[in-house]
Amino acid sequence: MANAFWCMVEDDRKGTPKKVMAEVIGEATRLAGGDVEAVWLTDTATDDGIRQLGEWGAKKVWLIEGAELAPYRAEVWVPIVAELVAAQSPKAILGPVTSRQREFMARLAARLGVGLAGDCMGLAMDGDKLVGTRPVYAGKLLAKVAWAKTPWLATLRPNVFKPADAQPGQTAAVERPSVQIPAAQLKLVERREEASTGLPELTEAEIVISGGRGMKGPENYVILEELGGIIGAAVGASRAAVDAGWRPHRFQIGQTGRTISPKLYLGFGVSGAIQHLAGMRTSKVIVAVNKDPEAPIFKIADYGIVADLFEVVPQLTQEFKRLLEK
Amino acid sequence: MKIAVLVKQVPDTATQMKVAGTAKAIETAGITWIVSPYDEYAVEEALRIREKRGQVEVVVMSLGPDRVKEALRSCLAMGADRAVHVNDPALAEADTLMAARALAAVIKQEAPDLVLTGRQAIDDDMGAVPAQVAEILGWPCAYWIMEEAIADDGKTVRIGRQVEGGLEIFDVPMPAVLSAQKGLNEPRYPTLKGIMGAKKKEIKDVKASDLGLAAEAPQLPVVALEALPPRPPGRIIPGDVATAVKELVRSLREEAKAI
Numbered sequence A: 001m002a003n004a005f006w007c008m009v010e011d012d013r014k015g016t017p018k019k020v021m022a023e024v025i026g027e028a029t030r031l032a033g034g035d036v037e038a039v040w041l042t043d044t045a046t047d048d049g050i051r052q053l054g055e056w057g058a059k060k061v062w063l064i065e066g067a068e069l070a071p072y073r074a075e076v077w078v079p080i081v082a083e084l085v086a087a088q089s090p091k092a093i094l095g096p097v098t099s100r101q102r103e104f105m106a107r108l109a110a111r112l113g114v115g116l117a118g119d120c121m122g123l124a125m126d127g128d129k130l131v132g133t134r135p136v137y138a139g140k141l142l143a144k145v146a147w148a149k150t151p152w153l154a155t156l157r158p159n160v161f162k163p164a165d166a167q168p169g170q171t172a173a174v175e176r177p178s179v180q181i182p183a184a185q186l187k188l189v190e191r192r193e194e195a196s197t198g199l200p201e202l203t204e205a206e207i208v209i210s211g212g213r214g215m216k217g218p219e220n221y222v223i224l225e226e227l228g229g230i231i232g233a234a235v236g237a238s239r240a241a242v243d244a245g246w247r248p249h250r251f252q253i254g255q256t257g258r259t260i261s262p263k264l265y266l267g268f269g270v271s272g273a274i275q276h277l278a279g280m281r282t283s284k285v286i287v288a289v290n291k292d293p294e295a296p297i298f299k300i301a302d303y304g305i306v307a308d309l310f311e312v313v314p315q316l317t318q319e320f321k322r323l324l325e326k
Numbered sequence B: 001m002k003i004a005v006l007v008k009q010v011p012d013t014a015t016q017m018k019v020a021g022t023a024k025a026i027e028t029a030g031i032t033w034i035v036s037p038y039d040e041y042a043v044e045e046a047l048r049i050r051e052k053r054g055q056v057e058v059v060v061m062s063l064g065p066d067r068v069k070e071a072l073r074s075c076l077a078m079g080a081d082r083a084v085h086v087n088d089p090a091l092a093e094a095d096t097l098m099a100a101r102a103l104a105a106v107i108k109q110e111a112p113d114l115v116l117t118g119r120q121a122i123d124d125d126m127g128a129v130p131a132q133v134a135e136i137l138g139w140p141c142a143y144w145i146m147e148e149a150i151a152d153d154g155k156t157v158r159i160g161r162q163v164e165g166g167l168e169i170f171d172v173p174m175p176a177v178l179s180a181q182k183g184l185n186e187p188r189y190p191t192l193k194g195i196m197g198a199k200k201k202e203i204k205d206v207k208a209s210d211l212g213l214a215a216e217a218p219q220l221p222v223v224a225l226e227a228l229p230p231r232p233p234g235r236i237i238p239g240d241v242a243t244a245v246k247e248l249v250r251s252l253r254e255e256a257k258a259i
């Protein structure tokens, strides 16, 4: 429907929308007051996935299914969605910050000639205009941005927006528009899976544990992973630990790594250099464990323990285990 | 073969950022400016391609005021062959789309076989320009590449792009736009010889009119810049480790409701 708020669906590549979609749909519902539609490009959508989108609040699911749509390629997706935009005139298009939305939304914005606000931490209506709040300079400042025209394109940082409560029984109408699927230019050679840690993805995790140079070596990260397993946390690292080769690059938190906003950040043996803080200072609750009472991370920590992390971590794991078993 | 590298000059990562009086821009006094770190990976990769293949010209391109010459000069000192500087007050408030249009216009004139750039500039942190340049040119694009190898015939490039849970390897027809992720390589430092040599290399100034750009207003104007709201004061939990750990867990559950 014209003037709807669209939500670009991110899925697990197996036909189920990611949990972060509850946040995107929840925010779209608050802003639009109801006209919320999901746009899902995928090679496989499941009925369960469609039901999930409906329960979160999507009134309609624009479903474009085809083998050529996976893996995601911008040159395939962008013309399809641009064509749908031309026909339907949505007011806004929102998506979560993920590897593909980052590129897709930027390219779509260029195709449509409209503004894109990436990585928003706040969205609000000012009269009949949308205003976005986004961190800049790696979260050292916040920029308020507006759009010159519709559709307003924005990506939303995970864990920041309140997720929609699922309403069992609430369903979305499914519409399968007939579209031309353009030929892909990128030819897939292979997909190399990462050895799974069994822990959540860093940028999406509600709890993130970070280990710095104080971890002393790669072999010691197992104690953080054990703790992570108990509390359902992702395990990241400082640049010092990454550059020492203790952890892969994808785990780096900070200005030249991932920016994260988890509900809880726990830093062990991290000094809190400005570039590290830049990547995690918007976390809701920050815990720091460091031997050095002068470590800068204590300046932004909500809770600090000045002690040897190798004493703290095992006891913390035990204590959480006890708490969560109750 | 010709490779274009898009770079942006940004404040040093150690800078404490302040908002200027207008509340729309940053206070620039006292800032040390650097080449955005991700762009350095892009410059490095271009130089490595040249070293591997020979017969490759590396052209760095940037948009911004006079001070940007310094950033271009340091890319030339690393080893790039020449530079193009889009230097026009009309583009002072460019958003990503205006920047992409300007850079795409330079790229069209230069007609490179490949465009490399960083995954994002660490000032706006938008990461939109690589995809937008590609869209304007109608070229394929790959984000967050961790590896790259151009085929011997110079017609395709095999890249690995970082996605959640893994690396996707693609063959991409050239010309194409690639955005570099940390881990692609380790950028070199300029040598003294490089720094001396850079002084003689060409930095061409171009204006919006040279690029045939129509005057336009940003699609995403900045309404205001703000400092972060201060965090509530925290506390150091006293006592021996066992006591402190218990108190921490209790606080996280009962006070902060974080677990």
Ligand SMILES: Cc1cc2nc3c(=O)[nH]c(=O)nc-3n(C[C@H](O)[C@H](O)[C@H](O)COP(=O)(O)OP(=O)(O)OC[C@H]3O[C@@H](n4cnc5c(N)ncnc54)[C@H](O)[C@@H]3O)c2cc1C
Binding pocket: A211, A212, A213, A214, A215, A237, A238, A239, A240, A241, A252, A253, A254, A255, A256, A257, A268, A269, A270, A271, A272, A273, A274, A275, A276, A279, A289, A290, A291, A292, A295, A307, A308, A309, A310, B013, B037
């Ligand atoms: C351009 C640029 C970009 C950068 N980007 C990033 C980035 O994205 N992310 C990032 O993290 N950094 C980044 N940095 C690096 C940053 O400046 C710091 O060097 C880095 O964050 C330090 O990591 P660290 O805190 O692990 O190490 P250190 O600063 O060495 O701190 C280690 C801490 O561990 C404590 N410690 C040691 N042993 C123990 C123990 N047994 N128990 C408890 N505590 C202990 C010490 O007291 C110390 O405070 C960047 C730097 C530059 C120049």
